[in-house]
Amino acid sequence: MYGSGILAGLGVTLKHFVDSYVDDLKFLGQRYYNPASLNQRQGTRGKGVFTVQFPEEKLPTPERFRFIPFLLYDEKPDGTHDDRCTSCGICAKVCPPQCIWIKRSNDPVTGRPVPQPAAFYIDIDICMNCGYCAEYCPFDAIKMDHDYELASFDRTSAHIFDKQKLDKPVAYYASLRPTDYAAEELVRAEEEAKKAAKKADAAAKAAAPATA
Amino acid sequence: MSATAPTVAALPANLAEHFPAGVVADTRKGYEGYVVGAAQLLQVAGAIRDKLGYNYLSSVTGVDYPESNQIEVVYHAYKTSGGPGLNFKVQADRNDPVVPSLVGLYPGAEFQEREIFDMYGVRFDGHPDLRRILMWDGFAGYPLRKDWKEPFFEEDLKPFASRWPGGDVRRSEELDPFGANVQYPPEFDPYEWTPETETAIYKLIQPKAGNGNGGHLKTDKLIVNIGPQHPSTHGVFRMVVVLDGETVVDLKPVMGYLHRNHEKIGERNTFLQNMPYTDRLDYLASMSNNHAYALSVERLMGVKVPERAEYLRVLMVELTRICSHMWAIGFLLNDLGAFQTPALYAIKERELILDLFEATAGSRMMCNYMRFGGVSRDLPAALRDENTMDFLRDLVNNRLSYAIDELDRFLTNSEILRSRCIGVGVLPAEKAIAYSAAGPLLRASGVNYDLRRADPYSIYDRFDFNVCTRPNGDVYDRYLVRIDEMRESVRICQQVVAGMPTGGEILAGKPQYNVRVPAGESYGRVENPKGELGFYVVSTGKTNPWRYHVRAPSFVNLTLLGEVCKGHKIADVVVILGSIDIVLGEVDR
Numbered sequence: 001m002y003g004s005g006i007l008a009g010l011g012v013t014l015k016h017f018v019d020s021y022v023d024d025l026k027f028l029g030q031r032y033y034n035p036a037s038l039n040q041r042q043g044t045r046g047k048g049v050f051t052v053q054f055p056e057e058k059l060p061t062p063e064r065f066r067f068i069p070f071l072l073y074d075e076k077p078d079g080t081h082d083d084r085c086t087s088c089g090i091c092a093k094v095c096p097p098q099c100i101w102i103k104r105s106n107d108p109v110t111g112r113p114v115p116q117p118a119a120f121y122i123d124i125d126i127c128m129n130c131g132y133c134a135e136y137c138p139f140d141a142i143k144m145d146h147d148y149e150l151a152s153f154d155r156t157s158a159h160i161f162d163k164q165k166l167d168k169p170v171a172y173y174a175s176l177r178p179t180d181y182a183a184e185e186l187v188r189a190e191e192e193a194k195k196a197a198k199k200a201d202a203a204a205k206a207a208a209p210a211t212a
Numbered sequence: 213m214s215a216t217a218p219t220v221a222a223l224p225a226n227l228a229e230h231f232p233a234g235v236v237a238d239t240r241k242g243y244e245g246y247v248v249g250a251a252q253l254l255q256v257a258g259a260i261r262d263k264l265g266y267n268y269l270s271s272v273t274g275v276d277y278p279e280s281n282q283i284e285v286v287y288h289a290y291k292t293s294g295g296p297g298l299n300f301k302v303q304a305d306r307n308d309p310v311v312p313s314l315v316g317l318y319p320g321a322e323f324q325e326r327e328i329f330d331m332y333g334v335r336f337d338g339h340p341d342l343r344r345i346l347m348w349d350g351f352a353g354y355p356l357r358k359d360w361k362e363p364f365f366e367e368d369l370k371p372f373a374s375r376w377p378g379g380d381v382r383r384s385e386e387l388d389p390f391g392a393n394v395q396y397p398p399e400f401d402p403y404e405w406t407p408e409t410e411t412a413i414y415k416l417i418q419p420k421a422g423n424g425n426g427g428h429l430k431t432d433k434l435i436v437n438i439g440p441q442h443p444s445t446h447g448v449f450r451m452v453v454v455l456d457g458e459t460v461v462d463l464k465p466v467m468g469y470l471h472r473n474h475e476k477i478g479e480r481n482t483f484l485q486n487m488p489y490t491d492r493l494d495y496l497a498s499m500s501n502n503h504a505y506a507l508s509v510e511r512l513m514g515v516k517v518p519e520r521a522e523y524l525r526v527l528m529v530e531l532t533r534i535c536s537h538m539w540a541i542g543f544l545l546n547d548l549g550a551f552q553t554p555a556l557y558a559i560k561e562r563e564l565i566l567d568l569f570e571a572t573a574g575s576r577m578m579c580n581y582m583r584f585g586g587v588s589r590d591l592p593a594a595l596r597d598e599n600t601m602d603f604l605r606d607l608v609n610n611r612l613s614y615a616i617d618e619l620d621r622f623l624t625n626s627e628i629l630r631s632r633c634i635g636v637g638v639l640p641a642e643k644a645i646a647y648s649a650a651g652p653l654l655r656a657s658g659v660n661y662d663l664r665r666a667d668p669y670s671i672y673d674r675f676d677f678n679v680c681t682r683p684n685g686d687v688y689d690r691y692l693v694r695i696d697e698m699r700e701s702v703r704i705c706q707q708v709v710a711g712m713p714t715g716g717e718i719l720a721g722k723p724q725y726n727v728r729v730p731a732g733e734s735y736g737r738v739e740n741p742k743g744e745l746g747f748y749v750v751s752t753g754k755t756n757p758w759r760y761h762v763r764a765p766s767f768v769n770l771t772l773l774g775e776v777c778k779g780h781k782i783a784d785v786v787v788i789l790g791s792i793d794i795v796l797g798e799v800d801r
Contacts, residue, residue, distance in 0.1 A: 005625030012622040013553065039596050042563070044606040050560045060596065062571040064589065089376035094725040096485035098372050101379030113377070121381035130488035130580045135588065136725045144574070160381055179593070 023048035033057055063177045066131040066144035068124050069100075071166040072173055081167065084141035086115035091133035091142050099126035100133065120163040125155060140184050143173050227300075231256055238301065242512070242732015242751070245299030253302050253312050260289055260298060261317055268292050268661070269318035269648050271735065271746050271763040272325060274332040276358045281306045283332050283357075286748065287314070288735050288763075292645055292659055294666035299735065304334060313339040320648025323771045331356035331475075343412055346468035346800060350405050352397040355473055362476070369756045370481055413452050413464055433461060436782070440469050444547050444786040447796030451773075451785065458781045463774040467767075470800035478760035483509055483727050483751075486760060488580040490747075493762060494798040495577055496539055499525075499532040499569070500740040502582035507669055508736025508747040509584050512729050518717040521586035522671045527604075527708045528569070528581060529738070530701040534612060535562040536741030537652075537694040537701075540793040541619065544691060547790035548632050554623060561615045564607055571595045584727055586719030601709075608705040616698050624695065633688035637776045637788035640685055647772040650743025650765045653792060656693045657685035663739040670738075674711075675704045687791040726755055733759075742766050742793055762801055766794040 023046075027037045032053050040046060042059065052059055069091075073081040092100040105118035134143045145168075152158040174181040227235055227246050234249030235256060248256045260266045266289035275284045282303045290297040302311050313336035314321045325336045326345040333354040336342055344351065353360050364384040366372050374380070414435065439450035448469035454462040474493065478486050490505045491498035503525055510517065517525070539562065542555030566576040571592045573581040581588055595603045623629055639649065644657040654661055662679040664672040680696035682689035731753035737746035743765025750759035769792050777785050 003627060005627050005630070009622045009626045012557075012618060016557065042567070043596065043598065044564060044603060044611045050563055062567075062574075062592070062595070064572070064574040064592065065570060066574040087377070090725065092376040092379065093371040094482075094484070095371070095375075096481060096488050098370055098375055100375060101381040102376045103379050104377035119379070119381075121379065123381065123383065128488055129575065129578065131574055132484070132488070132725070136723065156383070160383075162381075 020048040035060075061146045061148075063179055065146055066129050066134070067148045068127055068129065068145050068150065068161075069122060069133050069142050069166070070145045070168045071120060071163065072141050072143060072170050073167055074170055083116055083167075084139050084170075085117050085120065086139055086141070087113075087117040087120075088115075088138070090136055090138065094132045094136045096130055096132065097126045097128050099123045099128075117163065120166060122161045122166060123159065124150065124161055125159045140188075143177070146176050227256070227260075227298075230259065238299075242730060244733070245301065247301050247303060250302050250304060250311050253314070254317070256300070257287070257289075257314055257317050260300070264298070265291050265293070266298050267645055269314065269320055270297065270737070270744060271748060271761070272314070272321050272328065273748055273759075273761040273763070274328040274334055274356070275750055275759045276306070276332060276356065278306065278358050283309045283334055285311050285328060285334060286733075288746070288748070289318075290667070292661045292666075294661070296667065297735075309334040310337055311335070312337045313342075315339055318648065319646050320768060320771055323767060327767075330354075333357070344468075346471040348468070349412070350397065350400060352400070356476055356479075362473070368480065370485060413466065438785070440466075445789065446543065446794055447799075449794070449796055449799065451789070453777075453782060453785060455782060458783075460777050460780055460782060460785060463777045463785065465770050465773050467770070467796075467799050470796050472801070474801040475760055475762065478762075479757055481757075481760075482725075482755045483584070483729055483757060484725055486757070487582065488578065490762075491578040491580055492797055493764065493801065494536075494740065494742060494745070494766065494795045496795055497532045497536045497741050498577060498579045499528040499581060500536075500738060500745060502579065503529050503670070504736055504738040504740065504745045505747045506582040506584055506736075507738060508734045508749045509727075509729060511734040511736055512732055512749065512751055513584060513727065514730075515585040515720050517586055517670075518720055520590075520713050520716040521718045521720075523708050523712040524587050524591070524718065525582060526670055526672070526675075527705060527712070528572075528579075528587075530704045530708070531565045531568065533701045533741045534616075534698050534705075535565050536793075537698050538562050538619075540652075540741070540790075541623070541691060541694055544687075544787070544790040544793075545623065545629075547786045548629065550628075554619075557622065558619060561612060564611065568595065568600075568604065568607070571600070583719055583723070585721055586717070588719075590718050604709055608702060608709055612702045612705075613699070616695065616702065620695055624692070629691075630688065632784075632787060633691060633791075634684075634686060636687045636780060636784050637791060638684065638686045639772065639776055643772070643775070644685065647775070648768050649772060650769060651740065652690050652693045652697065653743065653769055655679065655681045656689040658683045663737060663744060667737070669736075675707050677701075677704050687787055690791040728753070728755065729757070737763070740765055742795065742798070743769055762798075764798040764801060766792075766796075766798040767801070770794060770799060 023031050023041060027034060031037050033056060038057065041048060042050065072084045074084065076082050087102050087104045089102055092102050099122055101121040102117050103119035105114045105116050106112065107114050131144050231252055234252035236247050238245050238247050268290045269287060270290050271288040273286050275286060277284060283306050285302045285304065287300050288297050304311050311334055313325055315325065316338065323345060325339055326342060328334050329336060329342055330344040330347050331354055347355065366374065434455045436453045436455055437450060438453060439445040440448045450466040452464045452466060453460055474489065478489060481489065486505060487502060490501040493501050538558040542558030545554035546552065569579050570576045572589060573579040591600050594600060639657050641657045641659050644654050644659055658681055660679055660681050665679050677700040680693050680700060682693050729751040731751050733750045735746055735748045737744055744763065745765055746763035748759065748761040748763065749757050752758045773789065773792065777788055
């Protein structure tokens with residue numbers, strides 16, 4: 001029958017229309033602003049409306065989500081910061097749009113490079129969020145952030161992040177990416193243990209001829 | 213299948229023997245194929261097409277070799293019956309490069325030759341319409357030549373020395389953009405200049421315009437510009453249409469509004485740095501772009517990709533195909549006037565797939581997922597509050613096939629859709645091949661040519677799937693081919709999820725940021741959702757590619773737009789463009 005195709009199509013739209021209210025009934029007025037409902041609505045079983053009421057309601061960012069790098073520091077017991085960055089420059093070299101600027105610091109007495117950056121800049125207008133800096137950093141010193149709300153009224157100065165703005169504690173990183181953090185800490189602990197064993201070994205060797 | 217398989221097989225009869233004068237095998241280290249003299253090109257190419265059966269000219273591109281003062285034009289021809297291709301080159305004097313045009317033999321070379329003219333200044337003898345295509349007309353210089361420097365030029369190769377160890381931050385726009393960096397033609401005044409493109413285009417179509425349609429009515433032919441800003445052009449793309457009443461007499465696509473010289477950027481980057489840039493070509497299919505680029509570099513490096521990584525790659529690429537086809541169908545319906553409802557139904561499924569991409573690769577669209585010799589990350593243990601594998605199984609075994617069936621029920625038999633699409637924009641098979649059409653466009657014309665079968669790469673030879681073809685070559689068939697292909701992709705995904713090895717390496721060797729790629733050339737191609745996506749990479753053995761060319765399916769598919777639209781109503785032009793499915797990030801590069 002001519003027109004049956006259109007009618008069948010309209011049936012599909014009707015089904016979608018009805019489905020969008022099934023969720024309402026299921027969550028009885030709690031369809032929005034409710035994490036449990038969001039997971040259901042946006043999951044593989046979600047049949048109703050797929051919309052998220054942004055900005056009141058936001059999709060949860062997965063752990064690996066990457067947006068603009070930041071620098072990590074360990075907090076020492078006395079409250080001072082211990083930068084993980086050694087200013088080796090790998091992130092600046094691997095950066096595809098070349099948005100990282102690093103100034104290496106030198107020892108004022110000997111003039112030799114010190115493993116700490118004197119200055120560290122990222123132009124976030126240029127950054128393409130590829131995540132290479134975090135991926136290839138051998139010291140786990142630079143990681144990708146989750147904060148994507150960066151709009152500002154002044155792009156010339158507000159969008160060049162300096163070290164002060166980039167520095168964030170390791171605890172913050174651990175809260176963003178618990179899985180990655182745990183895995184990295186495991187590797188670090190292993191390496192520390194290896195190093196300590198080597199040191200002890202060397203010390204024992206050094207001590208051995210003295211006693212002999 | 214193996215990463216080191218040569219792209220060119222030895223001919224049963226050596227080409228150089230067929231043409232003793234002017235054809236020699238390319239013996240440079242890492243290079244393959246033949247070098248043809250410019251004088252013999254037409255004759256040799258004719259023989260390649262008609263006698264040897266290489267009827268599909270996939271890619272034409274240029275390479276600049278200032279040391280030998282030559283510009284090389286590289287052709288890659290294939291057989292639509294499948295199998296490896298044939299690579300032949302013409303070398304031209306850099307100071308005055310002239311090469312005969314192959315448009316007469318392979319009409320699909322038209323835009324690609326224009327691009328080479330635009331980027332390298334090679335003049336193609338016998339080309340019907342040799343104008344700049346991506347750059348503007350008043351532009352001086354040939355930007356892909358090695359000695360051309362752009363505004364804000366800093367250094368030839370990345371990484372730039374100013375970033376480390378004494379990196380003082382600065383914004384490049386603080387440098388004077390109108391200083392010595394910008395080159396203008398002699399006596400050029402930017403304030404007095406009027407673009408020649410317009411007059412050139414209008415001149416081209418003028419002779420066909422004029423008074424009278426031959427009938428009893430006295431009518432004027434009319435020129436209408438659709439775009440560059442127009443909702444139906446899917447981006448900044450312009451079509452100059454000559455109309456007789458409502459009927460299209462001629463059509464010229466105008467592009468380049470999004471041109472950023474991706475290839476020049478690519479030649480400045482290191483090999484690895486190009487990977488996230490490929491995401492930005494066809495931004496609806498970043499996984500496929502990653503895959504094609506990784507394949508072409510891996511071919512040079514000779515790396516073997518671990519088993520699990522291959523499965524992950526295929527899974528991601530096939531999911532990308534579903535996303536992209538959903539998007540294409542949704543927007544085709546938008547172009548037909550079914551505003552937004554079908555498009556939103558279609559991209560709903562895409563949301564779930566992008567969730568998986570985000571949880572795995574870290575980004576929904578700019579995935580930057582693949583590395584040379586594998587992938588960057590394994591699947592996460594959990595997605596939201598669900599086990600990832602459970603999510604994936606649910607997605608590919610239930611959800612996607614249901615969604616595709618529903619879309620099929622929703623649209624396929626709709627009388628409105630059928631009456632607008634059947635018989636519109638017909639592209640016969642011979643023409644599709646001649647114009648180097650690729651992807652669903654080619655298969656909807658009845659040509660059984662899918663790279664996953666015709667020239668298998670990765671691990672596609674292990675999966676059971678069909679190549680979808682339709683016989684009529686109209687808009688409706690392109691729509692149907694996309695629906696069929698999504699079903700096949702779901703089938704592949706199901707096999708991947710069922711057969712994926714648990715655990716195991718996902719990257720061959722250690723992660724390396726500064727890969728050394730042996731000298732040579734490589735053309736890696738994949739079946740992207742839009743068609744054949746190829747990367748032609750030339751390495752000199754250093755850290756940066758010497759040549760990095762993208763054979764963009766959207767760009768090459770546009771070559772036939774004018775041809776297909778002739779004789780149709782203007783409203784159909786929009787639909788035909790929608791059925792070709794272009795992404796301007798890839799067209800303009």
